[in-house]
Amino acid sequence: xxxxxxxxxxxxxxxxxxxxxxxxxxxxxxxxxxxxxxxxxxxxxxxxxxxxxxxxxxxxxxxxxxxxxxxxxxxxxxxxxxxxxxxxxxxxxxxxxxxxxxxxxxxxxxxxxxxxxxxxxxxxxxxxxxxxxxxxxxxxxxxxxxxxxxxxxxxxxxxxxxxxxxxxxxxxxxxxxxxxxxxxxxxxxxxxxxxxxxxxxxxxxxxxxxxxxxxxxxxxxxxxxxxxxxxxxxxxxxxxxxxxxxxxxxxxxxxxxxxxxxxxxxx
Amino acid sequence: xxxxxxxxxxxxxxxxxxxxxxxxxxxxxxxxxxxxxxxxxxxxxxxxxxxxxxxxxxxxxxxxxxxxxxxxxxxxxxxxxxxxxxxxxxxxxxxxxxxxxxxxxxxxxxxxxxxxxxxxxxxxxxxxxxxxxxxxxxxxxxxxxxxxxxxxxxxxxxxxxxxxxxxxxxxxxxxxxxxxxxxxxxxxxxxxxxxxxxxxxxxxxxxxxxxxxxxxxxxxxxxxxxxxxxxxxxxxxxxxxxxxxxxxxxxxxxxxxxxxx
Numbered sequence: 001x002x003x004x005x006x007x008x009x010x011x012x013x014x015x016x017x018x019x020x021x022x023x024x025x026x027x028x029x030x031x032x033x034x035x036x037x038x039x040x041x042x043x044x045x046x047x048x049x050x051x052x053x054x055x056x057x058x059x060x061x062x063x064x065x066x067x068x069x070x071x072x073x074x075x076x077x078x079x080x081x082x083x084x085x086x087x088x089x090x091x092x093x094x095x096x097x098x099x100x101x102x103x104x105x106x107x108x109x110x111x112x113x114x115x116x117x118x119x120x121x122x123x124x125x126x127x128x129x130x131x132x133x134x135x136x137x138x139x140x141x142x143x144x145x146x147x148x149x150x151x152x153x154x155x156x157x158x159x160x161x162x163x164x165x166x167x168x169x170x171x172x173x174x175x176x177x178x179x180x181x182x183x184x185x186x187x188x189x190x191x192x193x194x195x196x197x198x199x200x201x202x203x204x205x206x207x208x209x210x211x212x213x214x215x216x217x218x219x220x221x222x223x224x225x226x227x228x229x230x231x232x233x234x235x236x237x238x239x240x241x242x243x244x245x246x247x248x249x250x251x252x253x254x255x256x257x258x259x260x261x262x263x264x265x266x267x
Numbered sequence: 268x269x270x271x272x273x274x275x276x277x278x279x280x281x282x283x284x285x286x287x288x289x290x291x292x293x294x295x296x297x298x299x300x301x302x303x304x305x306x307x308x309x310x311x312x313x314x315x316x317x318x319x320x321x322x323x324x325x326x327x328x329x330x331x332x333x334x335x336x337x338x339x340x341x342x343x344x345x346x347x348x349x350x351x352x353x354x355x356x357x358x359x360x361x362x363x364x365x366x367x368x369x370x371x372x373x374x375x376x377x378x379x380x381x382x383x384x385x386x387x388x389x390x391x392x393x394x395x396x397x398x399x400x401x402x403x404x405x406x407x408x409x410x411x412x413x414x415x416x417x418x419x420x421x422x423x424x425x426x427x428x429x430x431x432x433x434x435x436x437x438x439x440x441x442x443x444x445x446x447x448x449x450x451x452x453x454x455x456x457x458x459x460x461x462x463x464x465x466x467x468x469x470x471x472x473x474x475x476x477x478x479x480x481x482x483x484x485x486x487x488x489x490x491x492x493x494x495x496x497x498x499x500x501x502x503x504x505x506x507x508x509x510x511x512x513x514x515x516x517x518x519x520x521x522x523x524x525x526x527x528x
Contacts, residue, residue, distance in 0.1 A: 034439030042442035054310040175290040182302035
């Protein structure tokens, strides 16, 4: 029992580390700097200035927080998708499906490093906001804010796992990833309140990660009581768990179908 | 001359056909500009006729032109290398430069899709009124912007081929140019020192010309001056890329690593 637990933990951690190193295409100094550091900062500047020109200079915090939290999607969607779907072009999907290793650990491990990496990205963006755009986190409950960032990154990565599984069926992961990434930018209350959307889009928004996480982050930074924020965080965890389970089911189902048809790595 | 035009035209048509079936085109021409446009429209939802809105709507269209140029022109020569066709092009009597000029023009003109999409969504989905005060001047500004962007695409294409480090800049500079060129908000909002980097970009003058001819921004430069600057910068980009093409040609032939990836 203990041996099995240790073995699974090793598999989870090693799988997380190895998949991050081997399958995350932006893991080189220039790619990381440009895509994971500078591009998010530029995104914050663009939307903060655009937003300020629409709603006034005093509203900068709204855009900085929204976009900083939304950056979790960069790791959560693209990073996790790459860590799942790049198995196929790398020619290792067949080997992966051939091992007796615990699938849940293998699957979950794909997201682990990206959750940490995503959180790092959010901290970086918030720091930029504090230094250059006068973001004030003086009233924030910092441990609760960190928990909120973790929960949001987990939920976004869970969606990334689902998309990664689906992308095993496609040739082009970037079209799918970009559609979801930009869709979330519009739908999740990143730059304007969700209530501005038509009702049917508000319903879609409530089923996506980020929506509650961004609302919770804004509330925490404004100094809201934890009791007001906790329901949002619980909701975000729930959304994340649903996507995680869906992703695992799709991954498992694909494995069965691929083995039955003998079409493991066919494009 | 006729032969050169024929090569450019053939490359132009081929590139259009290829890009029409590439999923990546949908990202640069539709997804990304549409996301910026929707955010802009929801931000300015209650403000009919706001000049900031009109500027951003035009800017969202121009985003498509720039994204298309950056993401595709940056990889055009590399794509030939990956497909194993670079050796054939270099060895053929038709020059690589002419072929890439045709492709760059195709990449840039495809941006018209984004400009059209931007206006259609704003007018028919969001019901916002769109008035272009001087349509002829607007079209001339758009044509010059597209041409100068194609010239900029040639510089990007050659620079990304010569330097792997430069190719890594792609993801970062896309959004940086949105900021520096004032595609979504006026560059006057930026710190003064930062605007120094806006001036060598033809997109900056293109946006000024477009907003001025649309009647949005009367404070910007006179149209003719913006046009002249776009032409000047376009010629400078062309001159620079011509020199870079010669460097590439020499390197490819002397190193013997033409297909090396």
